[in-house]
Amino acid sequence: MLLSEIYRKYAPSITAYLKSKGADTEECGDIFQESLIDIFKLAADGKFVLTCPFEAFLLLICKRKWINLLKKKSRSGVTKSLDDGYPYLKDNTDAEASAHAQQMEQEALVMELLEQLSERCREIIRASYLSDSQQKLAEQLGVSYAYLRKKKSICMSELIELVNHNRHQS
Amino acid sequence: MNLYEQIEAYISETLSPEERSAFERRLAQEPAVKKAYEDWLYTEAVVQKHEAAAAGAAQLRAVLEPLTREHFREKTATVVRTGRVRKLVFAAVAVAAVLLLFVLTPASIDRYPVTPMPNVVVRGATDHGKEGGQLFNDQQYQAALPHLKAAAAANPEDVMAAFYYGVCLLKTEQPGAALPVFEKLVQSSSAYQEDSYFFAALCAYKTGNQELAKKYATVVPSNNLYHKNAARLLKKLD
Numbered sequence: 001m002l003l004s005e006i007y008r009k010y011a012p013s014i015t016a017y018l019k020s021k022g023a024d025t026e027e028c029g030d031i032f033q034e035s036l037i038d039i040f041k042l043a044a045d046g047k048f049v050l051t052c053p054f055e056a057f058l059l060l061i062c063k064r065k066w067i068n069l070l071k072k073k074s075r076s077g078v079t080k081s082l083d084d085g086y087p088y089l090k091d092n093t094d095a096e097a098s099a100h101a102q103q104m105e106q107e108a109l110v111m112e113l114l115e116q117l118s119e120r121c122r123e124i125i126r127a128s129y130l131s132d133s134q135q136k137l138a139e140q141l142g143v144s145y146a147y148l149r150k151k152k153s154i155c156m157s158e159l160i161e162l163v164n165h166n167r168h169q170s
Numbered sequence: 171m172n173l174y175e176q177i178e179a180y181i182s183e184t185l186s187p188e189e190r191s192a193f194e195r196r197l198a199q200e201p202a203v204k205k206a207y208e209d210w211l212y213t214e215a216v217v218q219k220h221e222a223a224a225a226g227a228a229q230l231r232a233v234l235e236p237l238t239r240e241h242f243r244e245k246t247a248t249v250v251r252t253g254r255v256r257k258l259v260f261a262a263v264a265v266a267a268v269l270l271l272f273v274l275t276p277a278s279i280d281r282y283p284v285t286p287m288p289n290v291v292v293r294g295a296t297d298h299g300k301e302g303g304q305l306f307n308d309q310q311y312q313a314a315l316p317h318l319k320a321a322a323a324a325n326p327e328d329v330m331a332a333f334y335y336g337v338c339l340l341k342t343e344q345p346g347a348a349l350p351v352f353e354k355l356v357q358s359s360s361a362y363q364e365d366s367y368f369f370a371a372l373c374a375y376k377t378g379n380q381e382l383a384k385k386y387a388t389v390v391p392s393n394n395l396y397h398k399n400a401a402r403l404l405k406k407l408d
Contacts, residue, residue, distance in 0.1 A: 004237060011241040031240025033234045037227050044223035049281050051402060099398050110216045129218040134182065149178055157174035160209045167371070 006036070010055055012061050021068055031069070035061040042104050052076070052096035060097045061104065098118035113162045128152055173203065177210050180288070197288050197361065198330040204361035208395070211285065279372065279406060282399045287334045298324070299331050306334055311341040322351075329360040336369060345376035355387070368396035371403055380407055 015028045023031065037060060044050050050057060066138060124141070128148075131137040138148040171179065179185045180193050196203045287303040302317030315338045321331035332351055339348035352373060355366035371386035384407050390400035 003233065007237050007241045015242065025242055029238045032242065033231070033238045036234060037230055040230050041220055041223045041227055044226065045219040055403040095401070099401070107216045107220065110213055110404060111220050114217060125217060126221055129214065129221055149182060149184070150175065153172075153174040156178070156213065158171075159204070160174075160213055163213065164209065166324070 003036075006054075006058075007032075010058055014059060017059070017062050018062060018066055021066060022070075027069065028065075031062050031065045033114070036063060038104055042100075042107065048100075048103075050100065052100070056094070056097040057100055060094075064101060064105070109166060110159070110163055113166060114159060116160055116162060117155060119160065120151070124148065125151050125155050125159065173206055174210070177207055180207075181210070194288060194330065196269070198328070199360060201361045207288070208285065238251075267405050279375070279399070279403055282372070283395060284337060285395070288330070297321070299328070302331070303334065306338060311338050314338050315342060329355060329358055333362040333366065336366070336373075340369065340373060340376075345373040349373035349377060364391055364394045365396060368394070368400045368403075372398060375403060375407070381408060 011032060015025070016034060018028045018031060019025075038061060039058070114125065117125070127137055127141070128134060131140075134148060135145050138145040141148065143151070176185075176189075176193055185193060197207060198204075215256065286307045298317040299321035302314045302321055302376050305311075305314035305317065315335075318331055318335035322328060322335040325331065333355055334347045336351035336355070339345070339351065349370060352366040352370035355362050356370055367386045367390045371383045371390070374380075374382035374386060383403065387400040387407070389405045390397050394400075
């Protein structure tokens with residue numbers, strides 16, 4: 001399936017749905033596009049397997065993005081339930097699509113919380129996964145190998161604790 | 171060394187053989203240690219995946235922009251395609267094609283994650299557990315089988331060897347033999363107990379015992395790595 005076909009098949013119905021919930025055309029386009037990019041990131045390592053119709057998953061991601069946008073804008077005037085108004089999907093796909101969306105949001109949370117760490121921690125964590133050799137990385141960062149490893153374990157523990165804390169809150 | 175320093179040292183293979191063995195014992199026996207180790211692996215995998223995907227996502231966005239304008243904006247902007255832009259478009263379409271290949275692949279109950287067997291790259295190691303573990307992590311399940319079987323038989327307390335022996339049996343299409351291995355593990359209170367519920371369910375399903383499959387799949391906790399797989403199995407059983 002080509003990207004243009006995804007747009008041709010799903011953009012009209014998802015636009016109609018989002019507009020019925022208060023979104024304008026431009027917002028619909030942004031939400032649709034960013035949802036496709038998020039799905040790409042989720043599947044980027046080749047391990048993700050979709051277990052529901054693509055349309056159901058795409059719709060759910062778009063729906064959640066719209067809810068988040070509404071929260072950010074604190075917009076009022078949306079009177080219909082966000083679960084109404086999209087007649088094309090069967091109910092039993094919802095659970096699978098929700099599980100995928102939850103995985104996507106958990107991963108987004110990790111990346112969001114990574115941004116809350118100190119600049120040094122972010123630099124060390126990011127670079128350590130893109131570098132072939134930790135020894136070379138230590139040289140590049142101008143620190144000893146032992147320091148790099150110790151600092152990485154501190155930074156990772158901070159990130160893991162932040163993720164666990166936020167998971168329990170949500 | 172605190173726990174996270176130990177995990178880092180374990181992953182970067184800088185522990186001595188004695189320290190490594192001690193850590194692996196904790197990993198097999200202490201759920202909190204296993205959870206911290208799995209949290210580390212999960213976080214590492216997410217960061218690695220998203221960092222690696224960042225460049226591809228930028229390329230994809232460049233391809234999607236004109237499509238979004240075409241389908242969503244009132245007026246389509248005129249796009250002059252230079253050679254560079256066209257090249258970028260081809261690259262991103264290729265990326266998107268790969269994405270869709272994965273996204274649209276149908277799922278089956280055999281698509282479940284397997285975490286690498288913690289152990290195993292101890293240079294010069296000759297015992298069955300290490301050798302079997304290395305083969306297992308290389309996905310050479312048939313070759314790993316006799317080693318893991320020997321390791322599990324040599325030490326009935328070694329829940330890690332038993333667990334990976336069970337997975338190995340399942341991977342080599344021997345669910346009937348794997349089922350008692352996992353049923354024993356679900357009776358233990360080890361770090362592998364919860365994972366074993368799913369694998370016992372899968373073995374029972376594959377051997378035609380639907381009631382037993384349902385019993386085990388139902389009790390996989392919602393925060394377990396295999397909860398989603400268990401839910402998929404239950405759906406098949408309904």
